[in-house]
Amino acid sequence: MTFEDTDFRQETLDLNNPFDVKLVTGFLHELGFDFDPTDVESTMIVYNLKGELVGTGSHQGRILKYVAVSPKFRDTTAFALIVTYMTEKLLKIYKHTFVFTRPENAVRFRGLGFSEIASSPPLFTLLEFGFESIFTYQDYLKSVKQKTETTSIASIVVNCNPFTNGHLFLIEKAAAENELVYLFVVEEDLSAFPFRIRWELIEKGIAHLKNVMMVRGGMYIVSGAIFPAYFLKNETVSDVMEKQAELDVQIFAEYVVPVLGIKKRYIGTENYCATTAAYNKAMKKILPPSGVEVIESMRKVAISGSSILPDFISASKIRQAIKMDKLDDFQEFLPESTREFLYSDDSREIRNKIKQGEGRH
Amino acid sequence: MKPKIPAQSGTFESSDVIVLIEPLPNRSGRKIEISSTVMQQYGESFRHIVDGMLDQYEMTDIHLIAKDKGALEPTIKARLETAIKRSLGQQEGTLT
Numbered sequence: 001m002t003f004e005d006t007d008f009r010q011e012t013l014d015l016n017n018p019f020d021v022k023l024v025t026g027f028l029h030e031l032g033f034d035f036d037p038t039d040v041e042s043t044m045i046v047y048n049l050k051g052e053l054v055g056t057g058s059h060q061g062r063i064l065k066y067v068a069v070s071p072k073f074r075d076t077t078a079f080a081l082i083v084t085y086m087t088e089k090l091l092k093i094y095k096h097t098f099v100f101t102r103p104e105n106a107v108r109f110r111g112l113g114f115s116e117i118a119s120s121p122p123l124f125t126l127l128e129f130g131f132e133s134i135f136t137y138q139d140y141l142k143s144v145k146q147k148t149e150t151t152s153i154a155s156i157v158v159n160c161n162p163f164t165n166g167h168l169f170l171i172e173k174a175a176a177e178n179e180l181v182y183l184f185v186v187e188e189d190l191s192a193f194p195f196r197i198r199w200e201l202i203e204k205g206i207a208h209l210k211n212v213m214m215v216r217g218g219m220y221i222v223s224g225a226i227f228p229a230y231f232l233k234n235e236t237v238s239d240v241m242e243k244q245a246e247l248d249v250q251i252f253a254e255y256v257v258p259v260l261g262i263k264k265r266y267i268g269t270e271n272y273c274a275t276t277a278a279y280n281k282a283m284k285k286i287l288p289p290s291g292v293e294v295i296e297s298m299r300k301v302a303i304s305g306s307s308i309l310p311d312f313i314s315a316s317k318i319r320q321a322i323k324m325d326k327l328d329d330f331q332e333f334l335p336e337s338t339r340e341f342l343y344s345d346d347s348r349e350i351r352n353k354i355k356q357g358e359g360r361h
Numbered sequence: 362m363k364p365k366i367p368a369q370s371g372t373f374e375s376s377d378v379i380v381l382i383e384p385l386p387n388r389s390g391r392k393i394e395i396s397s398t399v400m401q402q403y404g405e406s407f408r409h410i411v412d413g414m415l416d417q418y419e420m421t422d423i424h425l426i427a428k429d430k431g432a433l434e435p436t437i438k439a440r441l442e443t444a445i446k447r448s449l450g451q452q453e454g455t456l457t
Binding site: 077080081083084087088091092112113130131 | 366367369371372373374375381383396424426428454
């Protein structure tokens with residue numbers, strides 16, 4: 001039993017300093033983590049007067065990462081101290097913080113006052129803490145909910161990076177087959193096209209569809225890209241991806257569907273992206289038992305085109321075309337609003353970023 | 362008075378309470394969320410202490426969250442006072 005709680009000292013590390021990085025890497029290695037300094041924004045450590053390392057915590061954006069306490073100090077307040085330090089820092093900037101952890105460790109965060117949002121056993125549980133919670137998002141959903149008698153209510157979740165005729169096709173199909181369609185736009189800004197632009201292009205592009213209601217995705221719809229998998233090094237990538245998709249879809253089924261009375265979810269068949277394919281699989285598994293029918297629609301095929309023009313419309317091909325300056329060949333992919341934007345000066349910065357950038361998004 | 366910035370005081374430790382304060386838009390009044398591990402026995406008195414401190418500082422347009430782990434009354438009062446003063450910009454937080 002350790003009594004000297006007040007002897008703990010806390011310090012922020014300098015991640016540009018190799019000695020600091022080595023210190024925390026070595027500590028975490030013994031506890032079974034592979035620390036990747038590019039994976040975090042800032043790291044703090046706790047040590048005692050003897051210079052022993054007690055614990056550490058890091059964060060990237062609003063997500064807590066690598067929170068660990070040496071076994072010798074687990075009956076002390078070190079863990080609470082680290083989490084207090086992190087939340088104090090993060091809640092100055094963000095409305096809430098998230099933590100992903102193994103289900104067996106979730107109880108420790110719950111004990112501190114974190115609330116569990118969803119769990120995807122046996123791999124992980126998602127918890128949150130702060131001024132806002134998933135109930136704040138539900139209040140927002142209630143505020144955009146349309147007063148209606150009908151039960152013919154469908155939903156689509158899109159990122160639209162950027163908005164294409166393929167998206168438009170899927171939205172028009174849902175709008176024609178249902179009385180009301182909620183269109184969720186992923187809010188997280190990890191895409192080449194920022195949320196504000198994506199929202200605008202869609203808004204202009206679907207102005208003729210009166211029964212489509214646009215909804216902000218908030219922090220809870222498709223959080224896949226922010227998902228930290230560092231604590232799951234023994235699992236295969238596809239296992240993690242599958243469980244992560246399940247977690248997202250579970251949140252949708254549990255917190256979004258009942259508020260808006262959604263009965264269907266439209267998705268496009270996925271031929272290219274493994275992540276999206278994992279999502280589609282998860283939806284077919286989780287949504288039907290919650291009373292939501294999953295309708296998979298074939299992707300729209302472009303009618304004609306040059307020999308290099310692939311047949312299925314996809315936003316990633318448009319980004320590829322921007323990169324290679326071949327946008328003129330892809331006219332058929334683009335709805336009016338997106339075309340106008342891509343050929344205007346307003347999009348110069350984004351186009352340049354895509355040309356220089358690499359990677360999936 | 363109205364909070365100027367988000368602020369936190371206290372810790373997640375046992376026998377302590379963690380207090381979060383954030384500003385709300387004008388004329389929102391008070392939004393108070395309290396929870397305690399001893400809500401059954403002391404919830405009412407906890408609530409009373411919180412209201413009393415907010416009255417003392419005449420706080421309004423404030424969102425306050427307090428999670429109690431069995432703190433004693435002087436502790437709760439001290440944590441509340443600190444959080445209020447930090448949110449008013451009258452006192453520095455522990456982070457630099």
